[in-house]
Amino acid sequence: MISVxxxxxxxxxxxxxxxxxxFFKEICKFFPRKYRFPNKKITLTLLLSNNRCIKKLxxxxRNKNKPTDILSFPLSKKILISKKTYIGDMIxxxxxxxxxRSQNIKNFKEKVIQTFIHGFLHLLGFDHIKDKDYKRMLSEEEKIYKSVISKIN
Structure with a gap:
């Protein structure tokens, strides 16, 4: 179980x-089984912020003087999921x-879901520095997104 x-x-x-x-509990509830971590207690924190704050962070x-959609701070490089595991922070x-700004609420929520999933995978150790890692992460992101969207919409 994932607690946000x-x-x-x-x-x-x-x-x-x-x-x-x-909203975020629902997203996690609809993750594919392997990302729900049944019989385990996975915890992460999420800060809903703005460009000013995220630019500072x-x-x-990361030594990048610009805002971004999401930042993920995994607790460690190699996450070992045990009975109770804190995996990190997202902003x-x-x-x-x-x-x-003209997008409707449905599109806004879909974008938040996609971004949250992306950050979640970073907390689990996925990255997209190398091309093969990017493809692997994108593939997992799409699987999770399809699983969530099919149940939320």
């Missing part, structure tokens, strides 16, 4: 996601999710 502790420092998130904890931790920028 959700924090928000950007008020605009509340306009699009009324019950944030429930991106500069401090998602509202400004990236809300583009274009």
């Amino acid at each position: 502790e959700v924090f928000s420092e950007e008020k605009a998130w509340s306009k699009k996601l009324r019950k944030k904890e429930i 991106n500069k401090n931790f 998602i920028s509202y400004n990236f999710m809300d583009k274009p």
Whole structure:
């Protein structure tokens, strides 16, 4: 079971996601079995933020002086999933999710789901530095997304 502790420092998130904890819990509930980790307690934190904050973090931790859609901070490079495991932190920028501003709520939520899945895989040790790793991560991302979207929509 995956537990997501959700924090928000950007008020605009509340306009699009009324019950944030429930929204992310639902996403995790519909992950394929191997990513739900049955009989285990997986925990992560999620900060719903904005471009200003995420730009600062991106500069401090990745030396990139620009905002981004998501940052993931895995607890360790090689995650060993045991009975109780804290896997790390994610930060998602509202400004990236809300583009274009004319998008409807359904598209906004789908973008958040996709971004959350991407960050989740980073917490599990996936990356996309090498081409083969990118393809592997993208393939897993698509499998998870299809599983979630088919049940949420």
